[in-house]
Amino acid sequence: MVETVPFLDVGATYQESKTGVAEAVARVLSSGWYLLGPELEAFEREFAAYTGVKHCIGMASGLDALHLTLRAMAIGPGEEVIVPSNSYIATWLAVSHAGATVVPVEPDSRTYNLDPALIEGKVTGLTRAIVPVHLYGQPADMDPIRDVARRHGLWVLEDAAQAHGACYKGRRVGGLGDAAAWSFYPSKNLGAFGNGGAVTTDSDYLAERLRAWRNYGSKSKYTNEVCGFNSRLDEIQAAVLRVKLSYLDHWNERRKRIAHLYLQELQEIGLGLPFVPAWADPAWHVFVVRSSDRDSLRQHLSEADVATLIHYPIPPHLQEAYQGLHLGNGSLPISEAIHREVLSLPIGPHLSDAQVHLVVNAVRGSIRHDRSLSRQA
Numbered sequence: 001m002v003e004t005v006p007f008l009d010v011g012a013t014y015q016e017s018k019t020g021v022a023e024a025v026a027r028v029l030s031s032g033w034y035l036l037g038p039e040l041e042a043f044e045r046e047f048a049a050y051t052g053v054k055h056c057i058g059m060a061s062g063l064d065a066l067h068l069t070l071r072a073m074a075i076g077p078g079e080e081v082i083v084p085s086n087s088y089i090a091t092w093l094a095v096s097h098a099g100a101t102v103v104p105v106e107p108d109s110r111t112y113n114l115d116p117a118l119i120e121g122k123v124t125g126l127t128r129a130i131v132p133v134h135l136y137g138q139p140a141d142m143d144p145i146r147d148v149a150r151r152h153g154l155w156v157l158e159d160a161a162q163a164h165g166a167c168y169k170g171r172r173v174g175g176l177g178d179a180a181a182w183s184f185y186p187s188k189n190l191g192a193f194g195n196g197g198a199v200t201t202d203s204d205y206l207a208e209r210l211r212a213w214r215n216y217g218s219k220s221k222y223t224n225e226v227c228g229f230n231s232r233l234d235e236i237q238a239a240v241l242r243v244k245l246s247y248l249d250h251w252n253e254r255r256k257r258i259a260h261l262y263l264q265e266l267q268e269i270g271l272g273l274p275f276v277p278a279w280a281d282p283a284w285h286v287f288v289v290r291s292s293d294r295d296s297l298r299q300h301l302s303e304a305d306v307a308t309l310i311h312y313p314i315p316p317h318l319q320e321a322y323q324g325l326h327l328g329n330g331s332l333p334i335s336e337a338i339h340r341e342v343l344s345l346p347i348g349p350h351l352s353d354a355q356v357h358l359v360v361n362a363v364r365g366s367i368r369h370d371r372s373l374s375r376q377a
């Protein structure tokens, strides 16, 4: 039998936490209270403590967490928000849903994260916020980003959707700006059994407004200060997330071990490997390698029964949804090159060492194969 290596075995996290999950779900179901109740409050308290901030506000998704935080910051039409050119499109969509304009800034091509040196050149009188993304679980370089924000009076909203547990200079991400948005999409490092999201913040002001924005704009029943949304993290998901939160550090340790194996075993074969700055302790949401021959590497791995994904195949500015920005091909060359060359290898808390070695051998085999082809040519 050929051993297959799945990209990520989401179901395995359920198998490991099964007893606690079953107990949590049964507790909620028999309580008769399914929204905005004690499980959400407890999860908010526990996740705020984990992140090292004062408040956590549960939401229905990561996209809502980003979008509603921009609303709570009173950012809207005619205003600009700086976003990375290289991110999952949700970062951009949140800005668009708030009615503001996205202003993309190119990444550092080693870390794939927002290049702080390029931000200031994009700040105008209309800029209101910067949204750094801790992409692939690698923390963005927050100190210089915060410096630019301070000089220009801008909000900083971290997109931490891929970085549960990652640290920057010894501090957990999620408490490094004015607020941070989280996703609990099932395949994230901390994933629900459905949709979920949250905002963490030290700001009493933002926390109070966010609690209203997620609940029809209402701070007390039947009074509405703003035209809010319905975006709550339900009791079942909150109860499940409390159980899974207790596994998060352990699961992240396992991801880190696999990442270090890859970093060690895939050196000096001409493949671009993740660059980890001295101040970064990544959450290893995905393990991204880079190759000018990405598509043939992917094909070869697929033939070796190793699943891979591309994060992401098309940059946001080249999506049909953003044609209105008139940012054509070639307008954001660093991001475009990244999108042409990156490939994510399998990583996750339940990948065995044997599977990791299978991936390593398949990658090495693919590169040897390509070299011998180019010698023959």
Ligand SMILES: *Cc1c(COP(=O)(O)O)cnc(C)c1O
Binding pocket: 061, 062, 063, 064, 087, 088, 090, 091, 133, 159, 161, 162, 182, 183, 184, 185, 195, 196, 197
């Ligand atoms: C997953 C993700 C989101 C959106 O989260 P959802 O819960 O799916 O809405 C936003 N930003 C980034 C970087 C993500 O990876």
